[in-house]
Amino acid sequence: xxxxxxxxxxxxxxxxxxxxxxxxxxxxxxxxxxxxxxxxxxxxxxxxxxxxxxxxxxxxxxxxxxxxxxxxxxxxxxxxxxxxxxxxxxxxxxxxxxxxxxxxxxxxxxxxxxxxxxxxxxxxxxxxxxxxxxxxxxxxxxxxxxxxxxxxxxxxxxxxxxxxxxxxxxxxxxxxxxxxxxxxxxxxxxxxxxxxxxxxxxxxxxxxxxxxxxxxxxxxxxxxxxxxxxxxxxxxxxxxxxxxxxxxxxxxxxxxxxxxxxxxxxxxxxxxxxxxxxxxxxxxxxxxxxxxxxxxxxxxxxxxxxxxxxxxxxxxxxxxxxxxxxxxxxxxxxxxxxxxxxxxxxxxxxxxxxxxxxxxxxxxxxxxxxxxxxxxxxxxxxxxxxxx
Numbered sequence: 001x002x003x004x005x006x007x008x009x010x011x012x013x014x015x016x017x018x019x020x021x022x023x024x025x026x027x028x029x030x031x032x033x034x035x036x037x038x039x040x041x042x043x044x045x046x047x048x049x050x051x052x053x054x055x056x057x058x059x060x061x062x063x064x065x066x067x068x069x070x071x072x073x074x075x076x077x078x079x080x081x082x083x084x085x086x087x088x089x090x091x092x093x094x095x096x097x098x099x100x101x102x103x104x105x106x107x108x109x110x111x112x113x114x115x116x117x118x119x120x121x122x123x124x125x126x127x128x129x130x131x132x133x134x135x136x137x138x139x140x141x142x143x144x145x146x147x148x149x150x151x152x153x154x155x156x157x158x159x160x161x162x163x164x165x166x167x168x169x170x171x172x173x174x175x176x177x178x179x180x181x182x183x184x185x186x187x188x189x190x191x192x193x194x195x196x197x198x199x200x201x202x203x204x205x206x207x208x209x210x211x212x213x214x215x216x217x218x219x220x221x222x223x224x225x226x227x228x229x230x231x232x233x234x235x236x237x238x239x240x241x242x243x244x245x246x247x248x249x250x251x252x253x254x255x256x257x258x259x260x261x262x263x264x265x266x267x268x269x270x271x272x273x274x275x276x277x278x279x280x281x282x283x284x285x286x287x288x289x290x291x292x293x294x295x296x297x298x299x300x301x302x303x304x305x306x307x308x309x310x311x312x313x314x315x316x317x318x319x320x321x322x323x324x325x326x327x328x329x330x331x332x333x334x335x336x337x338x339x340x341x342x343x344x345x346x347x348x349x350x351x352x353x354x355x356x357x358x359x360x361x362x363x364x365x366x367x368x369x370x371x372x373x374x375x376x377x378x379x380x381x382x383x384x385x386x387x388x
Contacts, residue, residue, distance in 0.1 A: 001229075002215075006022075012186055018179065019213070024095070031095055032072070043061055043097075045059045045097075046058030051214075058075060076092055104201075105126075105167075106199035108196075113193065121147050126142060126166055162176070163177060172206070192218070197214075199212060238254050251289075252288075253287075254308065258385050261273065279381075291322050292323060295328075328349065328357065333360060347368045
């Protein structure tokens with residue numbers, strides 16, 4: 001789960017990470033009032049779940065409350081297009097109004113999970129203000145990487161090492177250690193998958209501040225973080241993904257292809273998408289119905305896929321272990337009875353109660369296309385999508 005910049009800064013500030021003064025506004029008048037309260041030149045920043053906002057016209061500077069009102073009026077309601085939104089852009093519903101900073105240096109600080117060792121990995125660089133992927137590709141030596149053993153936790157001496165590596169000495173040493181330590185605690189205690197400050201800036205008056213912030217949270221851990229779950233903004237998510245979650249399908253991600261997928265198991269779902277690509281097609285979604293014996297889950301999967309206008313065929317790939325093939329087959333039959341399914345459906349079933357599942361599909365009289373294995377199923381789905 002992603003959150004807005006202003007929300008990430010609110011979380012980080014509770015952990016001692018220094019952030020610029022400011023608040024979020026939903027109207028131009030609110031933006032002007034915040035600017036007047038701050039009594040400083042401000043930056044008016046569009047709040048969407050995407051980077052590159054400045055290049056897209058989503059960040060404007062204002063010296064007075066009236067200028068802040070004008071800037072907010074231009075940004076709120078705009079369809080902001082950045083390299084991360086795609087050509088359709090994202091509707092801006094609110095702005096962050098915060099003090100304008102006179103920046104002397106831009107740094108990078110971030111934390112992810114290093115899956116190769118199972119440790120949080122703290123990354124720091126003196127090349128802030130640009131995508132860290134770009135720095136890693138062009139000048140990897142400018143990134144300092146520090147794995148943190150979770151059984152020990154982040155130690156002050158490690159913060160001092162990172163501060164020195166970034167050239168943060170003297171009066172900046174203490175706030176640097178506080179910032180790295182606070183970011184780490186926020187990452188661990190909130191079950192984040194990403195915590196990033198880019199840029200972390202040194203201002204002309206000698207302050208160290210998080211000029212921007214990004215937090216991503218592990219969806220699977222939200223059940224123990226009600227305060228974090230409350231930060232979710234469904235308006236920033238794909239409508240079909242939101243609807244899928246409401247229907248109990250938590251593992252649905254919309255993609256750009258035309259072959260809808262219904263699969264049980266994340267690994268099998270990824271293999272199914274690979275098989276479709278290998279056969280010359282493009283998957284329209286990732287959808288893992290999970291290890292369930294619930295025909296309605298299959299019906300709801302069809303419901304979601306059917307609302308995607310790009311879908312030209314559906315591939316059902318079920319390898320039944322604890323999940324029973326006959327129940328999945330009944331779900332396919334129920335879906336055709338309850339919904340207006342107009343696209344061809346390719347079905348590959350294997351595993352528990354396969355014979356009963358075959359009987360249910362055969363006696364239903366549905367024009368489903370059967371396949372014996374994944375390769376055949378993918379080829380038939382690609383062909384069916386092309387004919388449709």
